Amino acid sequence: MNHFIIVAIGEDKPGIVAKVTEILFKNGFNIEDSSMTRLNNEFTIMLIVKGDKGLEHLKQEFSQLEKEGLTIIIKEVSEDVINKPRKKLPIFNIAVYGSDKPGIVYKVSKLLADKGINISDLRTEKVNSLYIMFIESEFPEEVDILEFNREIEKLKQELDVDIKIENVETAEL
Structure with a gap:
């Protein structure tokens, strides 16, 4: 399985989350961690996802959203980073x-x-x-x-x- 961090940024309007997550769903990706927020009039989505498809496939799938005005950043994350134990701190x-x-x-x-x-x-x-x-x-x-x-x-x-x-x-x- 491959892990990726996906960042999507665009003007805030209804449907941004649905468009991004639809691509992930249709390609068999599971969202493992997320943060989404509006900053002024922009909406930002940050996700860690897991699935079988590779980086180039994901970039191709998200290219349509870039044509619609979203900025998309996709970074592959190694299993070592994902599975690195985190010490519980106060x-x-x-x-x-x-x-x-x-x-x-x-x-x-x-x-x-x-x-x-x-x-x-x-x-x-x-x-x-x-x-x-x-x-x-x-x-x-x-x-x-x-x-x-x-x-x-x-x-x-x-x-x-x-x-x-x-x-x-x-x-x-």
Whole structure:
């Protein structure tokens, strides 16, 4: 079986998800993981799919949607990457609120990266002049929470934002 990451981007309108998933269904592909969202007036689909057909076949099948204005990216993913075990780490949600200005995402994500904290999901939204960012992150055990909180306090002052951090119990599905 082959695994692929498929990204489809286009102007938001009804039917985008149906068109993309119809191609996958007709070609025997199973959707294993997905994220789909509207960003302003664009819609973005990100999928990990599994099936018997190859990369060139998929590209050919999606070429019609490209002619209709969708941008399609298809990348083959190795079995090693798909089956790589992921260590269960404590999950923390981080919410950032403040006046919109350049550098908020960069400075918060840089602090997380410097501490070895992985971002598993990040969403932002601007409501009038208020900038809102939600991050789901995985904290390695070696992160010193007290030191991290001190650095967050400095960052809050520097960016003039409010930052809330909440430990989330991870549920086994």
